[in-house]
Amino acid sequence: MEQFAAWLINTYPLTNDNNRNILKEGLKLFRQGNVIHAYQEGSSMTGKVQDNGQKHVLLDEEIGDLSRCSCGATTLCPHQLATFLSVWSQSKTIASLIDGWKEQSTDNILPTFASATIKKEATTYEDSSLSSWLEFVDYQHQQYKSSIPSKRTYLTGLTHAFFPKLRTQAPKKAEIRPLFLLHASLYCMEQVIDSYDSSQPYQYIADILHRFVDTVEEESKGLFHSAIAFQLDSLLKESRQLIREKLLQQEEPFIREMFYVYQFTWNDVFQRRNWMSSELKELEGETSLQAELAKTHLLFLLKKDEDALKLVKKNGNQYAPYLFHWLQSLVSTKAKDRLESWLAISLPIVTSYIHSEPTYDRKRQLTKHLLKLLTDYAMETRQDKLYKDAMRQLMPYSYGEYEWYLFETKNYRQWVELQLWMGFELSGLEAYKLKEIKKTDAYALFPLYHVAINKALEQRNKTAYKEATSLLKTLHSLYKKEKLEDIWLQYLLQLKEGTKRLRSFQEELKKGRFSYD
Missing domain, CATH: 1.25.40 (Serine Threonine Protein Phosphatase 5, Tetratricopeptide repeat)
Known part of the structure; x- marks a missing residue:
């Protein structure tokens, strides 16, 4: 392999434009993973290269001129070079080869060749x-x-x-x-x-x-x-x-x-x-996902957000797993303006990525991670718009955070709407929260009780009718608290009329002393 490298450098100097193009194309094929199963056996190196069909390559280490490729080239071609780079990279760095080649000398890489013979020592x-x-x-x-x-x-x-x-x-x-x-x-x-x-x-x-x-x-x-x-x-x-x-x-x-x-x-x-x-110059012309990610990170560090976000938009969902690190960095440095720019592009990508994950646990894990980032930012800046937007977009996986946020900020009516949207039963909600809402905004609870009463009536059994009557008593007290007795009477009349065929329920209403007055 070392002998072939020396022949390569001496026979194809990079002072020649054609040789530089061969190197460029060979590197591109190698870095994009187009080389399949390249290996060395004795003095020969063999490989297959995907490039407008599969090309078969045979390299002769001792006599480089005897190397062949099924593309028909009579001299060194990009497929041969890509195959050699693949074999070389299995034990050495590509940089050591390219540096020696650029300097038109084997001096830089010969020490590497020599070391191969003494590596075991x-x-x-x-x-x-x-x-x-x-x-x-x-x-x-x-x-x-x-x-x-x-x-x-x-x-x-x-x-x-x-x-x-x-x-x-x-x-x-x-x-x-x-x-x-x-x-x-x-x-x-x-x-x-x-x-x-x-x-x-x-x-x-x-x-x-x-x-x-x-x-x-x-x-x-x-x-x-x-x-x-x-x-x-x-x-x-x-x-x-x-x-x-x-x-x-x-x-x-x-x-x-x-x-x-x-x-x-x-x-x-x-x-x-x-x-x-x-480094950005070294990556010019590279279009693989790996190269695009590297460019994006360098532009991010240079605060060239406009150029970095162009790459984010270009690569879309492929970038989703990688966006968390950049967002975390902006949150940590409290870079509000930059974070808003990044979230404007990134949040839809990350949200779509989370929703596409195969398991609930994974969706929940990623949602929790993203919202933690935005919570830290909201607490530092006292601006929670981005946090609220993210919670809405990430439902139902953000339910825990969104429910807590609405209750703690006393948005009780939205809190009730959230419970109804999730389909949660009144009996399953935390008693201390219901008690707090009754004190502060009893009207917000009306929809929860109306839904709970209707669900109980749908069960068509005596136990459910008793439960519905008990709920009616609580609901009546809420109407009284809000001084809405006239509306209560209208509701009760409509309920009795709509359930007049449910004799057992009518009996429960009489026992509960619900009258028309």
Whole structure:
């Protein structure tokens, strides 16, 4: 593989426009996941590439000119390059190849080739070398895998044995230790993702990944101040390239977890404006979901909300799971104007996403999360319009929050309307709330009692008639409290006339001393 890379760089220099186009197209095919089952066997590399039909590629490592593609090209084509990039990425970073190629020299990547032959002996590392860290971590991982008695203990041991051991072996220097652990976490994430197959529950794998994502977030915050120091610039530049590649290469169902890594590192580690602008240039021409998310986050950090929200609108429902983080950030910084702009576009997307989730528990979980964000904002700013709008749109999953809000703000008539809309029985409502409403706004309860009486009469049995009569007594007291006796008499006359064939109920009315006067 290293021999083919050297041939590639020497034969197809990037000073040539055509070669640059081949690189661009090859990268695009690779990053969009169009390469299928690329692998190396002996001195050959084989792969299939989806591009207006399936293209079959055979690469000869020892004699690059003998490589072939079913597209019919007689020289290097994007399909061949995409296949090679796929094989290369399985053990090395794309950045190391591209950097060496751009500089028209194999000097930058030959150390990587050499390291491949001694990887198994990488028992130590250089504090200032990212490639040395990764070789060391990989060696430790090989040792760990060979020591476990069963594959069934692999993932558990990765979190409870392998990574804790790496912590003890991390650099002691405070300014670089978090960066080492960040890359160690990212390495572990890759191993977890690689181990995923259809026989394992997705959520089990996702839960393990999130432990390492949490570590990335923690270590990123630890790097916030030391990342400003220029002595880390070389390490940080390599890290930026590596993390970008990992995101662009990541496929579903774990794009979200890898994007979290990208977010957290750009929030706290690569936070310089000139780096963000440079990163946006690196992402130009990339149209995958992963690239669009990366661009959106960078624009968000640069406060270029208009451009960021264009991407949100463009990607619509695909963005729904990712919007919570940006909204949370705006709430935390109390950025009222920005939050309103983001919610104007995001709330319909998030609402639709919540309603489309397959289970009630998931819908309720996401609703609770979103409303918590908006509650915090409403309490800080004393402006609750956005919170109320969201609760209305998220019914019935927002019932708990909406019911509490209406009662606490003494919107008792809307509270009653909500109970009727939900179809709740009067007997099932909390007594202390009904008592409070009777004191303050008895008229608001009229609809609840009228509905409860009608439902009791529909049951057509003596027990229900007694219940209806009892409810009538309470309702009568409410009419008296509101000084609406004339309306009460009209209601009672209509009720008696409409139920005159219900003899048992008429008897209950007589017992209850309901007369026509």
